Amino acid sequence: QQQVKQSPQSLIVQKGGIPIINCAYENTAFDYFPWYQQFPGKGPALLIAIRPDVSEKKEGRFTISFNKSAKQFSLHIMDSQPGDSATYFCAAGTSNAGGTSYGKLTFGQGTILTVHP
Amino acid sequence: DAGITQSPRHKVTETGTPVTLRCHQTENHRYMYWYRQDPGHGLRLIHYSYGVKDTDKGEVSDGYSVSRSKTEDFLLTLESATSSQTSVYFCAISESPVSPGTQYFGPGTRLLVL
Numbered sequence: 135q136q137q138v139k140q141s142p143q144s145l146i147v148q149k150g151g152i153p154i155i156n157c158a159y160e161n162t163a164f165d166y167f168p169w170y171q172q173f174p175g176k177g178p179a180l181l182i183a184i185r186p187d188v189s190e191k192k193e194g195r196f197t198i199s200f201n202k203s204a205k206q207f208s209l210h211i212m213d214s215q216p217g218d219s220a221t222y223f224c225a226a227g228t229s230n231a232g233g234t235s236y237g238k239l240t241f242g243q244g245t246i247l248t249v250h251p
Numbered sequence: 252d253a254g255i256t257q258s259p260r261h262k263v264t265e266t267g268t269p270v271t272l273r274c275h276q277t278e279n280h281r282y283m284y285w286y287r288q289d290p291g292h293g294l295r296l297i298h299y300s301y302g303v304k305d306t307d308k309g310e311v312s313d314g315y316s317v318s319r320s321k322t323e324d325f326l327l328t329l330e331s332a333t334s335s336q337t338s339v340y341f342c343a344i345s346e347s348p349v350s351p352g353t354q355y356f357g358p359g360t361r362l363l364v365l
Contacts, residue, residue: 177356241293
């Protein structure tokens with residue numbers, strides 16, 4: 135029930151394309167859904183995050199779409215660039231202030247994105 | 252970048268030897284986490300800390316122990332390293348688990364157990 139399933143494992147697009155990465159979760163207690171971007175040899179870095187009270191969030195060329203009823207969320211990268219080539223992780227967590235979540239996140243398996251020039 | 256350092260950055264060790272990895276932060280964040288990253292598994296939580304001397308197990312804690320005697324340092328120990336513990340280990344910190352719930356990651360330690 136704690137799993138977050140991410141697909142595809144790898145994705146290749148041409149410059150300007152719109153790669154889409156999908157994630158699904160089971161635990162309905164999750165209420166925080168961040169996406170992390172990781173370049174080779176570096177630690178993951180927060181890219182964008184969404185809470186279930188909205189269905190979409192945009193930050194620059196990155197958009198998260200959220201479907202609460204289906205328990206799915208996805209990342210879209212508009213006008214993708216070679217510099218977007220990286221590994222992307224979705225994650226889910228529970229932000230209960232008085233509880234015992236302690237900010238723990240459950241991560242998806244990761245998607246290796248390659249954007250060709 | 253958040254002030255997180257990990258040491259060593261690379262280590263090669265032999266099966267059966269103890270190994271300690273260090274995570275040091277300069278942000279004074281309360282929450283700290285240790286993850287391992289393996290192909291096809293993403294990032295998996297090993298142990299986490301919610302304060303000095305307050306730690307708990309994550310989903311893959313077998314064979315690992317942790318200690319946190321100061322806010323800034325979180326140590327991960329492999330009591331007797333095995334080849335299955337060959338991985339890249341990341342430390343992360345968080346100021347608040349509530350909002351925005353952001354975790355900042357260190358640069359990682361690449362561990363090879365022969």
